[in-house]
Amino acid sequence: MASLEIRNVVKSFGAVEVVHNVSIDIADGEFVVLVGPSGCGKSTLLRMIAGLEKISAGEIRIGARVVNDEPPKARDIAMVFQNYALYPHMTVADNMGFGLRLKKTPRVEIAQRVDRAAKILGLEKLLGRFPRQLSGGQRQRVAMGRAIVRDPQVFLFDEPLSNLDAKLRVQMRTEIKELHQRLRTTIVYVTHDQIEAMTMADKIVVLHDGVVEQIGHPLELYDHPCNLFVAGFIGSPAMNFLNGRLSTENGAPMFVAENGQRLALGRGAPNAEGRPVTIGVRPEHFVIDPERGAPAEIVVVEPTGSETQVFARYMGREIVALFRDRIGAHPGSVIKLSAPPERVHLFDAESGLSLG
Amino acid sequence: MKSLATVLARLALWSALATTLFPILWMLLTSFKQPDISQALPPVWDFAPTWQNYRDVLTGNTYTSQVFGVLIVHTVIVTFASTLVGLVAAVPAAYALARLRFSGKRFAANWILTTIMFPPIVSVIPVFIFASRLGLTDTWPVLVIPYAAFSLPMMIWMLRSSIKQIPFEIEEAAMIDGASQADILRHIVLPLLTPGIVSASLLAGMMAWNEFLFALTLTRSAVKTAPVGISEFTNMYGTQWGTLSAAATVTVAPILVITILLRRRVVEGLTFGAVK
Numbered sequence: 191m192a193s194l195e196i197r198n199v200v201k202s203f204g205a206v207e208v209v210h211n212v213s214i215d216i217a218d219g220e221f222v223v224l225v226g227p228s229g230c231g232k233s234t235l236l237r238m239i240a241g242l243e244k245i246s247a248g249e250i251r252i253g254a255r256v257v258n259d260e261p262p263k264a265r266d267i268a269m270v271f272q273n274y275a276l277y278p279h280m281t282v283a284d285n286m287g288f289g290l291r292l293k294k295t296p297r298v299e300i301a302q303r304v305d306r307a308a309k310i311l312g313l314e315k316l317l318g319r320f321p322r323q324l325s326g327g328q329r330q331r332v333a334m335g336r337a338i339v340r341d342p343q344v345f346l347f348d349e350p351l352s353n354l355d356a357k358l359r360v361q362m363r364t365e366i367k368e369l370h371q372r373l374r375t376t377i378v379y380v381t382h383d384q385i386e387a388m389t390m391a392d393k394i395v396v397l398h399d400g401v402v403e404q405i406g407h408p409l410e411l412y413d414h415p416c417n418l419f420v421a422g423f424i425g426s427p428a429m430n431f432l433n434g435r436l437s438t439e440n441g442a443p444m445f446v447a448e449n450g451q452r453l454a455l456g457r458g459a460p461n462a463e464g465r466p467v468t469i470g471v472r473p474e475h476f477v478i479d480p481e482r483g484a485p486a487e488i489v490v491v492e493p494t495g496s497e498t499q500v501f502a503r504y505m506g507r508e509i510v511a512l513f514r515d516r517i518g519a520h521p522g523s524v525i526k527l528s529a530p531p532e533r534v535h536l537f538d539a540e541s542g543l544s545l546g
Numbered sequence: 547m548k549s550l551a552t553v554l555a556r557l558a559l560w561s562a563l564a565t566t567l568f569p570i571l572w573m574l575l576t577s578f579k580q581p582d583i584s585q586a587l588p589p590v591w592d593f594a595p596t597w598q599n600y601r602d603v604l605t606g607n608t609y610t611s612q613v614f615g616v617l618i619v620h621t622v623i624v625t626f627a628s629t630l631v632g633l634v635a636a637v638p639a640a641y642a643l644a645r646l647r648f649s650g651k652r653f654a655a656n657w658i659l660t661t662i663m664f665p666p667i668v669s670v671i672p673v674f675i676f677a678s679r680l681g682l683t684d685t686w687p688v689l690v691i692p693y694a695a696f697s698l699p700m701m702i703w704m705l706r707s708s709i710k711q712i713p714f715e716i717e718e719a720a721m722i723d724g725a726s727q728a729d730i731l732r733h734i735v736l737p738l739l740t741p742g743i744v745s746a747s748l749l750a751g752m753m754a755w756n757e758f759l760f761a762l763t764l765t766r767s768a769v770k771t772a773p774v775g776i777s778e779f780t781n782m783y784g785t786q787w788g789t790l791s792a793a794a795t796v797t798v799a800p801i802l803v804i805t806i807l808l809r810r811r812v813v814e815g816l817t818f819g820a821v822k
Contacts, residue, residue, distance in 0.1 A: 242718050263724040275715035279737045288733070289723035340723070 192253035192266075192343035193218045194239065194376060199248035201234055201400075209234055210400045211248070216393075219374045221367075225387040226397035226423070232380045233348055235397070239378060240269050240346055252343055268337035269346040273353060274329045276321040276336075282308075283317040286335045307338040310369070327358045334369070347379040351386065363389060384424050388412070396420050418542035421470045421535055427499065429470040430509040433539060436465045445469050445534070447505035451484040456531040458546050466539035473499070473512035475533040483526030486511070488519050502527070570798070577791035584787040599792035609783045610775065612767060614793050617775035621797070624761075624771055625754040627686065628693035629747050632701050635694070636746065637739070640705035641731060645717070655706075662699040666692075670763050677764055684766045692760055697750035704749070708742025709735060745811045752801055772797045 194216040201209035209231040216222045224232040237243040239250055241262035250257050257265050277285050286307060287300045295303075308314045311331040321329055330350055337345055347366070351359045367390050370377055381387055387394050388408045396403040396411065396419070404416045408424075415421035421429045434447040436459065443459035444452050445467065453469065477483075486504040493499075493516065500511045500519065504527060511527060519525055536545040576584050578595035606613030642648070643655050673692055674683070682688045712735065720730050736743075758773040765774065776797060779790035 240722060242721070262718075262721045263726075267722065269719070269722045271715050271719060273713070273715060275713065275719035277716060277720070277734060288720070292724045292729060336719075336723070 192376060193251075194344055194378065195249070195251040196235070196239070197249040197251070199235070199238060199250060200246045201231070201238060201243065202246040207246075208400050209238075212397075212400075212402050213248075214395055214402065214405065216376060216378065219376055221370050221377045221379065221390060221392045222395060223379045223381060223387040223391035223393070224395045224397060225381055225384055226403075228382060229399075230397040231400040232382075232397050236269075236346055236348055236378060236380045239344070240267055241265050266343045267346055268340050268342040268344075269348065270330070270333045270337055270350045272349040274321070274333045276329055276332055278321050280320070281317065282313060282319055282321075282324070282332050282335075285321070285332055286339045289336070289340045303339050303341075304335075307335040310338065310372070311335050311365075326354050327362060330354065330362060331365075334366070338369075338373070343376065345375050345377045347377065349381055350379075351381070351383075359386075366390065385426055388424070394424075396423060398423075414544070415470075415535065416544050418468065418470070418537050421537070421544075425472055427473045427510045427512060429472050429535070430504075430507070431537075432469050432471070432505050432507055432509075434467065434469070434505075436460065436462050436467055438463060445536075447484075447507075449506035451505045453484065453505075453528060453534065454482075454531045455534055455536065459536055460545055467545065468537045468539050468542070470535035470537065471509075471529045471533065473510045475529050476509075476511040476513075476527045477529065478513075478517065478525055479528040480526050483528040485524050486527045487524050488521055490521060491519055573791045573794050573798075576787055577795045579788055581786070581788050584791070599788040600796070602789050603792045603796060608779065608786060608789045609781055610778045612770065612775065614772070614775050614796070617770055617772045618796060620769050621755060621771040621773075624686070624689045624693065624769065625751050627690045628697070628754045629751045631690055631694040632697050632750050633743065633747060636698055636701035636705055637736070637743070638731070639698075640702045640709055641735060643702065644706045644709035645714070658699050658702055662703070664696075666696050667759060670759055673760070674763055683764055684768045684770075686769055688764045689757075689761060689769060689771070692764075693750075693754040693757060697753055701746040701750055704746045705739065705742050708739055708745075712738050741811065744808070748804065748808060748811055752805075755797075755801055 194214075196212055196214040196216075199209060199212045200207060212231075212235060214222070224235060226232050234243060238245050241257065241260060241264075245258050252265055252267070277288065280288065283304055286304045290300045290303065304317070305314070308317055311334060313328070313331055313335055316324065316328060316332075321332070324332065333350070350366075351362050354362060363386060366379075370390075379386075379390065391408055393405065394408055394411055395405050398419050404411055404420045406414075411420060411424045415424060415429075418431065422431065432445075432447055432453075434445050436455075437444045437446045437452075438461070439452070443455040443461070445455055446452055455469075484505055486500075486502040486509070488500055488502045489508070490501040491498065492501075496514075498513045498515075498517055500513065500517070502509055502511060502525075517525070537543065538545055575591075577599050578597075579590070579593055580596060580598070583590045583593055602608050604613070604615040606615070608614070639658075643651065643658075669692075673688075677683045677688045716738075717730050717734055720734050725733065756773060757771075758777075761771040761774045762777070765771070772793070776790060776793050779786050779793060
């Protein structure tokens with residue numbers, strides 16, 4: 191087990207810089223998720239940690255060692271790939287034991303370690319099979335088993351659940367989390383799925399266009415996103431954004447939408463009359479407020495059983511609201527919505543940065 | 547209208563098939579005929595087949611300088627050796643072109659590709675001069691090396707294409723598992739490259755087996771091959787059609803059998819690079 195330090199790392203492909211001065215500290219045993227949209231540089235960063243891509247500038251340390259110029263095999267890391275990357279001509283047991291065979295580990299020890307990993311992952315009955323004889327979930331477990339057997343300092347996961355169906359993804363998410371709790375090995379996990387990030391991570395690193403937008407505990411990113419991008423990326427359904435300006439009403443801070451409708455803000459809002467701002471309200475934070483709410487014309491109602499998702503026109507924009515209770519609304523009807531002031535996020539309209 | 551087109555198309559295909567197969571069938575029939583009816587006009591279709599021609603060919607009871615059976619052995623040796631030498635050079639070259647980054651790679655790849663268009667006949671005299679000066683005429687290397695050299699570009703391009711079909715993530719997984727480049731080639735690439743190696747070997751082997759010009763020019767007796775031996779059935783005693791047909795059948799049969807058994811691999815080799 192080891193800590194991981196990424197210091198001012200830059201990656202360029204020719205003249206194109208794709209990772210810009212990224213710095214991340216990962217403590218020993220921590221489960222860190224790199225999350226962001228496609229093309230944000232998260233997989234490139236993971237591959238630089240693995241040694242599969244050269245670093246253009248900066249430094250990566252595993253434990254106390256600077257590993258910039260070390261080949262993958264010298265870094266004591268293990269990686270689980272998006273498409274499993276199992277050796278198709280080897281059995282499950284041979285796949286898992288391949289790394290140990292290369293190190294000339296005694297056969298007895300290889301068998302013991304393979305059996306132990308197989309037991310952890312429920313692969314005992316599959317050791318004699320070939321990858322083509324396995325389901326997607328089984329292949330993914332074999333890929334994880336291949337990593338576990340080597341007992342590395344750091345586990346790297348590159349979107350390992352992307353190729354699985356939704357149900358299996360949920361199951362494997364839990365299994366990976368359980369594995370981490372059992373092994374307590376440092377894990378760096380890459381995904382574009384913010385739900386995976388929220389449910390699995392000790393710490394989330396949100397990346398966008400090669401830049402770190404925010405690093406923090408999942409709930410910290412959920413409750414206090416530092417900018418519009420993080421606010422819109424974390425949370426499902428995504429946060430609703432409304433443009434307008436700041437105002438005051440009887441000394442209380444107020445948001446005035448482009449169509450003139452108003453929403454009360456928290457006490458921490460800056461006192462800057464007329465300042466252009468963007469507010470963000472999560473769908474699950476809207477409340478039906480017949481007295482003080484602004485009207486919302488319902489466009490679509492999607493009941494899922496446990497909750498009701500409502501698409502509506504509110505303050506001149508299309509928004510999504512999520513209610514735990516079943517509401518008696520139908521398309522075309524108008525309900526009055528507001529949000530608790532402490533749940534309204536305030537962002538500078540120009541820079542997109544949070545205003546606290 | 548559609549059925550007429552289909553009929554015409556089928557007629558054309560059957561005609562082409564008959565035209566292609568007829569010489570082989572004629573050769574086969576002639577090989578089982580007695581000498582007195584082998585050239586009869588009109589052809590004799592109803593006859594008692596005999597194995598005599600095959601016995602004569604394989605025991606040397608013919609008006610040729612060597613026992614034909616020995617020439618078949620020479621052909622087998624030259625074919626296997628040249629294919630093996632070609633593979634030993636082609637596999638690492640193909641891997642380098644498929645996977646490694648180095649300056650001049652594109653130039654090297656294009657240059658190798660253009661040598662496929664190089665007609666072997668142009669080089670037979672220079673090779674003969676080299677071989678004579680080195681004292682290599684009528685020796686194994688004088689056939690094995692040129693055969694390997696001429697099949698090398700094709701083998702490299704076929705294997706390069708096959709290697710590119712192996713997902714690179716598998717090799718990356720091996721790197722992380724601790725494999726060196728040599729380990730990756732040995733434990734990962736070669737086993738997965740087996741179908742490509744079989745296809746490339748088949749085509750190179752067929753070319754070497756059937757090759758006539760270099761064998762005729764560069765050999766005398768010690769390493770003479772079967773295609774050259776067949777041409778000796780026409781000599782001052784006339785043409786021994788029966789034994790010639792038997793010799794040709796013995797020469798062609800292994801290639802026919804292998805092509806039929808491994809036709810999928812042969813087609814893969816012939817169509818490599820056609821579709822990404």
